[in-house]
Amino acid sequence: MDRIQIERLSKSYGPVQVLKDIDIRVPERCFVALIGPSGCGKSTLLRTIAGLEQISGGTLRIDGQVVNDMPPRKRDVAMVFQSYALYPHMNIEKNMSYSMRLKRIAPQVIRDSIDSVAATLGLDRLLDRMPRALSGGQRQRVAMGRAIVRNPKVFLFDEPLSNLDASLRVHMRSEIRKLHQRLGATSIYVTHDQIEAMTMADHVVVLRAGQVEQQGAPLTLYNQPGNKFVAGFIGSPSMNFIEAVIGPDGHSAQFGGATPQTLDLGRTLAAGTAVWLGLRPEHLQPRHSEQGMSGEPQEHFLRGVVDTVESTGSMTFIGVQVDGVEQTVLISHAGVGVVRSGETLSLGIAREHIHVFDKETERVL
Structure with a gap:
């Protein structure tokens, strides 16, 4: 009742x-x-x-x-x-x-x-x-x-x-x-x-x-x-948002400047659609570029340079300047001593954790 x-x-x-x-x-x-x-x-x-x-x-x-x-x-x-x-x-x-x-x-x-x-x-x-x-x-x-x-x-x-x-x-x-x-x-x-x-x-x-x-x-x-x-x-820290465009294949998003990066979405959308990619800080996993991709598909990763590192003891918050993205991408990682400022990182994320929103209406796609 x-x-x-x-x-x-x-x-x-x-x-x-x-x-x-x-x-x-x-x-x-x-x-x-x-x-x-x-x-x-x-x-x-x-x-x-x-x-x-x-x-x-x-x-x-x-x-x-x-x-x-x-x-x-x-x-x-x-x-x-x-x-x-x-x-x-x-x-x-x-x-x-x-x-x-x-x-x-x-x-x-x-x-x-x-x-x-x-x-x-x-x-x-x-x-x-x-x-x-x-x-x-x-x-x-x-x-x-x-x-x-x-x-x-x-x-x-x-x-x-x-x-x-x-x-x-x-x-x-x-x-x-x-x-x-x-x-x-x-x-x-x-x-x-x-x-x-x-x-x-x-x-x-x-x-x-x-x-x-x-x-x-x-x-x-x-x-x-x-x-x-x-x-x-909803969520703390807040979700990261990156402007992107759905690629010609319909299931990947492209963003960045002269050398755009590609993120595999694992689902098909209309090619050429302008979108926001939503990535929660806790779902982004840092990997040192020199460690390689461990066989993971390239499109699961973003590349960037560490800008800031803030540790609370139980958590470390890392700000990354991703290639071709204006705003800093924030990731949260359990523990301390993960990376240092100036290091190059690859950020991994599972397809199911990538949120896609229409650029104009901001509704979920």
Whole structure:
């Protein structure tokens, strides 16, 4: 059963349309991530679901009921904001129980609910503290606890980890995912961090300029991007793109200057078609030219000179100036000490890892 159904939803501020014909279905107990660059409309979409923004067109259903004109308090959704939004004059227990006290729920019921949620979030020893006495991660857990005690139909998260440091973000990603599984909740999570989306979500929706570019399981978007934008947005480091032309044989791509290179695509396309070749850094394998090709077909390789080498310990990122290609081609390689600046390399890649996009429409071919 779909917990939320969004059909041709649009939102405008005067003449400016910020959401255009959005179609999304969120099954019960699904974790959905909304992702895209700043200004793409993902937070606005979340706020329309919460009822904080009035939609301009389309239909929004929660549990099959149209909620276009329903006020936020009647939608039975809970929102966790980027800024925590805790009441500074209330201790943690009162912050978490505020909505229940407004509904005049019995004190013992409130107490039992707070104790249970606080134990789940590791806040049971902090209930008497004020928000100013907590760390960023603890405040974020309080904000989540305040949402959980309401037992809503849908949890909405608006970039809740963006104010935390890197190590705490990694920890809280795991905590939010575990909490989602434990509660069996339906969650919609807004983020600009594609690592968060890939590691946490069951379903990812990629937005650009108020429109859905592609949606699906995280690995589907990674392995089968529908267009150049999605291919470049999903994956870290970002995919490399090289301008090329399909050769006369129809199954190879040619690029470069006076001495063009050829890459065998392993599939037939219209000869002469201008394309973008998409090559993920992790799929490119460096080989020293002096080591030879080890019997591999020549068309599986790009040739170039190492420009930069950056090592993080577990990974090495290598920038290569490929012959006839204006931009630097980036590759990522596990380990350290692979190559040095100035060396000549051949970069191998399997045919199934080569993505081809139409130069004009940027759609996948």
